Amino acid sequence: MSIDDAVLRSNDPVLLTQALVRCPSVTPDPGDSLDLIQAWAEARGFVCTRIPAASPSYGVDNLYCRWGSCAPLFAFAGHTDVVPVGDEAAWSHPPFAGSIVGDKLVGRGAIDMKSGVAAFMAAVGRLVEQHPDLPGSIAFLITGDEEGEALAGTTAILDWMRAQGEQADHCLVAEPSCVEALGDTIKIGRRGSATGHLSVRGIQGHAAYPDRARNPLHPLMRMGLALSDTPFDQGNDHFQATSLQVVSIDVGNPASNVIPAEGRLTFNVRYNDIWNAASLEAEIRRRLDAVYDDYSLSFRSSGESFVFAPDALGAAIAKAVEAVTGRRPAYQTNGGTSDARFIKDMCPVAEFGAVGSSMHQVDEFVTISDLEPLTQVFQRLLADYFGVSA
Numbered sequence: 001m002s003i004d005d006a007v008l009r010s011n012d013p014v015l016l017t018q019a020l021v022r023c024p025s026v027t028p029d030p031g032d033s034l035d036l037i038q039a040w041a042e043a044r045g046f047v048c049t050r051i052p053a054a055s056p057s058y059g060v061d062n063l064y065c066r067w068g069s070c071a072p073l074f075a076f077a078g079h080t081d082v083v084p085v086g087d088e089a090a091w092s093h094p095p096f097a098g099s100i101v102g103d104k105l106v107g108r109g110a111i112d113m114k115s116g117v118a119a120f121m122a123a124v125g126r127l128v129e130q131h132p133d134l135p136g137s138i139a140f141l142i143t144g145d146e147e148g149e150a151l152a153g154t155t156a157i158l159d160w161m162r163a164q165g166e167q168a169d170h171c172l173v174a175e176p177s178c179v180e181a182l183g184d185t186i187k188i189g190r191r192g193s194a195t196g197h198l199s200v201r202g203i204q205g206h207a208a209y210p211d212r213a214r215n216p217l218h219p220l221m222r223m224g225l226a227l228s229d230t231p232f233d234q235g236n237d238h239f240q241a242t243s244l245q246v247v248s249i250d251v252g253n254p255a256s257n258v259i260p261a262e263g264r265l266t267f268n269v270r271y272n273d274i275w276n277a278a279s280l281e282a283e284i285r286r287r288l289d290a291v292y293d294d295y296s297l298s299f300r301s302s303g304e305s306f307v308f309a310p311d312a313l314g315a316a317i318a319k320a321v322e323a324v325t326g327r328r329p330a331y332q333t334n335g336g337t338s339d340a341r342f343i344k345d346m347c348p349v350a351e352f353g354a355v356g357s358s359m360h361q362v363d364e365f366v367t368i369s370d371l372e373p374l375t376q377v378f379q380r381l382l383a384d385y386f387g388v389s390a
Contacts, residue, residue: 003039011125013371014105016040016118018098021107025080028053028060028152030144033080033114037121037142041065044125046140051160053145053152060145060152064160067128068137074385075139075168076124076378077154077343078117078175079146082109083360090362104365115366116174116353116374117142123378127388136386139168146339150302154339158346170313171349172381173340176356177332182370183325183377187351188314189238189307189333190341191270194277196284196299198223200292204261213259217251219292220263224249226287227267232275238307239272239333242280272333277301303341307333313348320380321352324373352377 007019025031038048046065053060066073085095085108093099095108105115124138145153161167177187200220205213224246232242248266271280281299288295308314310331321329329352343349354374358364376390383390 003036007036008040008043011122011129013115013119013122013375014368016121017105017110017115017366017371018100020080020114020118021098021105021110022096023080024096025082025109025144026084027081027148028145030061030080034061034063034142034144037080037117037140038063038065040121041067041140044128049160051156053156060143062144062153062157063140063142064157064166065140065142066137066166067124067139068134070135070137072169072385073137073139073167074382075141075171075347076120077141077171077173077339077349078113078120079143079153079339080109080114080117081144081147082112082114083147086362092363100368103368105368106363106365108364110364110366111176111354111356112359112364113175113353115371116176119353119371119374120172120174120378122375123382126375127379127382131386131388134386134388138382139166141171141343143339150339154342158342161346168347170385171343171347172313172317172378173338173343173349173351174353174378175338175351176353176359177351178353178355180355181327182354182373183321183327183329185332186310186314186317186321186329187333187335187338187340188310188331190303190305190335190337191239191272191333192275192277192301192305193303193337194269194271194280194299194301196267196269196297198265198267198288198295198297200263200295202259202261202263205259207257207259210259215259216263217260220249220265223288223291223295224265224267226291227284230287232280232283233272235272236274238331239274239305242269242271242275244269271305273305273307276304303337305333306341306344308344308348308350313350316384317350317352317377317381320377320384323380324376
């Protein structure tokens with residue numbers, strides 16, 4: 001791609017966000033977004049490596065960039081892939097135009113999470129320009145596979161890092177963590193997430209002759225209530241209570257006078273560190289067995305819960321946030337999953353970014369007046385981390 005020289009030279013988070021939004025990159029196609037970041041980084045002395053998916057047919061690409069060669073290594077992680085735009089006609093501005101409307105920069109990926117990537121690019125660009133002899137190293141871990149199944153994104157980068165002997169000491173994921181105002185929330189962990197598919201078998205028959213059939217929907221309803229009505233726990237100091245939500249009940253029966261042969265129920269569980277996937281599945285099966293025995297269950301966790309005590313990385317981020325915004329952020333672990341669930345196995349990780357109220361919506365936007373303070377938070381964090389002036 002041809003990249004505007006002004007973008008390559010820029011440490012302005014607004015201009016960089018616009019440039020990234022203007023790179024259509026719906027999962028798994030990265031568009032030109034990784035090319036832009038790589039060109040920008042190489043212009044500042046980063047050594048960059050493209051890390052494709054193990055299966056070329058998947059089409060995902062990833063990028064690892066490192067500035068410096070000595071320890072400690074501070075990593076920023078993010079993704080440039082975005083969800084589909086949906087009904088493009090419903091957008092007030094083209095979704096990949098990066099339009100500025102008042103104090104909003106509108107576009108798909110503007111808040112989730114191209115503005116976070118742009119802000120840490122700008123912060124790092126300013127810091128290494130000011131301190132070319134910085135006593136340590138900085139890395140970017142950028143994936144094109146976060147909004148999809150995440151099968152070939154950050155995990156591929158981490159596998160490559162292990163093979164190369166690359167080890168980050170701390171990592172910040174610039175996901176939009178804040179709820180109402182920039183600086184109000186830092187994520188120091190995440191709940192685990194698991195999905196279950198329950199199938200109850202019966203015997204099909206006429207609804208007028210129930211004695212000749214066996215209705216699977218009656219036990220299926222009771223099994224759903226057994227899963228959802230009794231709390232799994234009350235939560236703890238860092239986590240909300242575990243939540244199981246039934247998300248789908250399917251029968252596939254168009255007739256009102258037929259007892260179906262099978263009923264299916266799908267549920268999702270967001271669980272805290274009182275459980276792991278194995279113990280949670282065991283508890284779910286215990287509850288189901290107490291209701292009915294002729295069923296099948298598939299159960300898959302997409303990531304275990306984790307939390308890092310906020311007295312290290314979380315506290316360092318909070319110090320920088322308070323210095324720039326005047327707000328003392330709360331430490332939280334709620335919300336969905338992120339690629340921090342993979343990075344936790346390499347080093348302490350936390351998440352901090354702008355207000356994420358418009359994620360995945362039509363007319364997704366980032367508040368422009370938040371971008372410079374966000375950049376300053378990242379720059380202040382790095383300066384404190386390496387012991388230099390901001």
